[in-house]
Structure formats: C-alpha cells, structure tokens
Amino acid sequence: VLIRIPDNDTRFSNNDIASCHFRNKQRRFEFQFQVKLKKAPAGRVYFGCELYESIKLGMIQRAFVSAAMAFVKSTNSSFHYSLNDAAHMVFPVEEGMNRVVATPPDQEPPRLGSDIEETEASIKARKKGMPVLWNTEDTYTFALWSAYVDFLEWRVLNLPGIRPFSLSNVLGSQPIVLTLYDLVNDSGHHAKDDKIDIVKFEMCNVEQSGIGPATQKYLE
Numbered sequence: 001v002l003i004r005i006p007d008n009d010t011r012f013s014n015n016d017i018a019s020c021h022f023r024n025k026q027r028r029f030e031f032q033f034q035v036k037l038k039k040a041p042a043g044r045v046y047f048g049c050e051l052y053e054s055i056k057l058g059m060i061q062r063a064f065v066s067a068a069m070a071f072v073k074s075t076n077s078s079f080h081y082s083l084n085d086a087a088h089m090v091f092p093v094e095e096g097m098n099r100v101v102a103t104p105p106d107q108e109p110p111r112l113g114s115d116i117e118e119t120e121a122s123i124k125a126r127k128k129g130m131p132v133l134w135n136t137e138d139t140y141t142f143a144l145w146s147a148y149v150d151f152l153e154w155r156v157l158n159l160p161g162i163r164p165f166s167l168s169n170v171l172g173s174q175p176i177v178l179t180l181y182d183l184v185n186d187s188g189h190h191a192k193d194d195k196i197d198i199v200k201f202e203m204c205n206v207e208q209s210g211i212g213p214a215t216q217k218y219l220e
C-alpha cells in the first residue's frame with residue numbers, strides 16, 4: 001500500500017519508497033498485490049470495494065456520489081457500483097487494474113514498491129476483454145492507482161466539475177473493505193454466498209473513521 005504524503009511534491013527522501021515512487025506522478029495512492037494462487041479460480045477474478053453496513057445518503061450527497069461514480073464508469077466501462085443496501089464498487093481484474101503481470105516460476109516477479117511494468121500490447125488486450133489464464137504456478141502482480149482519493153485526508157478530490165468531499169460524509173464512521181475474489185456462480189449479481197475471497201483487507205482513518213472488526217482483531 002503506497003500513500004502519497006501531503007508534502008510529497010516539495011520534499012523527497014531517497015529512503016522513502018512511496019516518496020520516490022510518486023515523484024512526477026499525479027497519483028494519490030497505489031495498491032500493489034502479489035499473489036500465488038493455491039487454487040485456480042473457476043472464472044473471472046474481481047476487485048471490489050465494499051462496506052459492512054448500508055449507507056444513507058441525502059439528495060445532495062447522492063447527487064455528488066452518483067456524479068463521481070459516473071465519472072469512474074466513463075473511464076472504465078467494466079466498472080459496476082451500487083448505492084443501495086449492499087453498497088459496493090467492483091470491476092474485473094483484467095479490465096480494471098492498471099497493471100496485471102503473470103510471471104512464470106522460472107522468472108523473477110516485479111519488485112513491490114517499484115513501477116510494475118507491463119507491455120502496451122498486454123494492456124490493450126486486457127482492456128478489450130482478453131481473460132487472464134489463471135493457474136497455480138505463475139506469480140500474479142497487480143497494481144491499481146488513482147489521483148481521485150486521498151486516504152490520508154479521507155476525501156475524494158480532483159474529479160472534473162465536482163468539489164472535493166469527505167468520505168465520512170458518505171460512509172459515516174465505516175472503514176472500507178478492499179477484496180480480490182472469485183465467483184462460484186458468475187451470474188452477474190455477485191451474491192455473498194457465491195464469492196470466494198483471495199485477498200481481503202480493511203482501510204480506515206484513525207482521525208476520521210472508526211475501525212472495523214479486522215483492524216480491532218489485529219490491534220488485540
């Protein structure tokens with residue numbers, strides 16, 4: 001997990017991995033995953049952002065959030081979201097991740113904390129829907145970044161035509177749950193009972209949100 005610090009543009013440290021990584025980039029964060037699967041997924045692998053509880057939005061809040069989601073949808077046609085009881089955002093790894101690299105067992109995988117290199121041909125093929133041929137031998141490295149969410153300040157920013165707003169205004173005190181998962185039955189509904197988690201973790205802000213059960217368990 002790489003997070004841009006507020007003075008990243010004016011202060012650099014060669015000993016700070018994130019500071020060096022974000023130099024000359026507009027990104028506010030970058031998530032990098034590196035996994036080796038114990039079992040080949042039955043179908044597509046998805047990346048999701050979920051909540052433990054439903055959210056209640058007023059008319060103005062819903063308008064802001066809907067506009068933000070529409071902008072994301074315009075940049076990623078595979079992106080799906082819901083603001084109803086089981087609020088979530090989700091997209092297939094192949095089409096939605098900024099980088100996807102499969103490394104055979106006899107080769108060295110990318111180093112986390114550095115730029116994850118992927119060929120332009122591979123990126124274009126993924127964006128057109130070419131599936132990843134998942135197996136239990138290769139090492140898979142994913143990278144996802146954005147210039148639109150600042151997790152240190154816990155707010156959404158830089159969206160065209162939308163003024164910055166706090167995540168707390170939308171989520172309340174809830175943390176965010178980020179997950180990579182496979183679907184037993186890919187019917188398009190992503191029912192909880194059909195999901196098999198591959199990687200799952202919480203993100204919270206100690207000043208502007210509460211902590212979730214996973215964070216509480218870790219602290220204990």
